[in-house]
Amino acid sequence: MKRTPLIAGNWKMNGSSIFVEEVVSTFSSFNDQHVDVVIFPPFVYVETMKKLLSNSLVKVGAQNISTFSEGAYTGEISGSMLKECQCDYVVVGHSERRVLFHESDQECLQKVIMAQTHGIIPILCVGESLKEREHEQAFSVIEQQLMAVISDSRVNSQQLMIAYEPVWAIGTGKTATPAMAQDMHHFIRSLLSTHLGQDTAQNTRILYGGSVKSDNASMLLAQKDIDGALVGGASLVIESFTDIIRAASSVKRV
Numbered sequence: 471m472k473r474t475p476l477i478a479g480n481w482k483m484n485g486s487s488i489f490v491e492e493v494v495s496t497f498s499s500f501n502d503q504h505v506d507v508v509i510f511p512p513f514v515y516v517e518t519m520k521k522l523l524s525n526s527l528v529k530v531g532a533q534n535i536s537t538f539s540e541g542a543y544t545g546e547i548s549g550s551m552l553k554e555c556q557c558d559y560v561v562v563g564h565s566e567r568r569v570l571f572h573e574s575d576q577e578c579l580q581k582v583i584m585a586q587t588h589g590i591i592p593i594l595c596v597g598e599s600l601k602e603r604e605h606e607q608a609f610s611v612i613e614q615q616l617m618a619v620i621s622d623s624r625v626n627s628q629q630l631m632i633a634y635e636p637v638w639a640i641g642t643g644k645t646a647t648p649a650m651a652q653d654m655h656h657f658i659r660s661l662l663s664t665h666l667g668q669d670t671a672q673n674t675r676i677l678y679g680g681s682v683k684s685d686n687a688s689m690l691l692a693q694k695d696i697d698g699a700l701v702g703g704a705s706l707v708i709e710s711f712t713d714i715i716r717a718a719s720s721v722k723r724v
């Protein structure tokens with residue numbers, strides 16, 4: 471099974487109109503068919519970027535989605551609003567949202583369902599903290615976060631992507647070794663296989679995230695079960711981001 475690698479750039483609460491212009495001009499005619507690229511700017515830039523990249527294969531996503539459809543929820547953005555902006559993907563359950571905004575597995579499930587209801591592909595982030603890894607709980611934490619979503623019959627497993635992001639590697643400069651990341655990706659794929667079937671497991675893209683940079687991308691992306699990267703800091707440096715995309719485009723799996 472050939473899974474096209476996907477490189478996602480999560481800007482978090484960074485960027486500006488000037489940076490949007492720079493990124494758009496870099497990617498305005500991007501047409502590499504060997505790699506999928508999705509940029510996740512803050513909400514306010516999604517619609518503009520989507521329009522300006524209409525001749526490019528680069529897709530645009532949102533960093534969050536409300537669990538609610540509409541109403542008195544100040545500050546929230548609904549699935550239908552994201553769809554109106556032609557948003558293609560949404561990040562769900564990023565560790566910064568789980569830790570800083572106390573998002574639970576149940577809310578992640580609601581967000582996945584809400585995204586899929588509007589035809590937006592959710593990228594579900596899962597990841598263990600340093601303490602959990604040190605206490606040898608990494609695999610059970612990932613299993614719990616994943617099962618909370620995939621075991622619900624309302625979730626369309628054909629329209630779901632997973633990102634394994636060890637919390638201790640996000641924005642810290644520490645990266646899981648390729649072998650460590652591959653172990654967890656293999657574990658996630660085996661859970662998908664057991665609960666959703668072999669075909670779904672083989673078709674689902676599992677991204678790695680956590681201090682992916684141009685100098686470690688190739689080794690990580692060469693792993694059998696690593697199908698791309700969710701890139702934070704390095705997506706804010708255009709040259710680094712394009713280097714990572716190039717690495718994904720030319721990668722040979724081990």
Ligand code: PEP
Pocket residue numbers: 480482564635639640641642643679680681682700701702703704
């Ligand atoms: C992220 O934001 O999901 C992330 C992995 O960040 P960084 O690449 O900066 O570690």
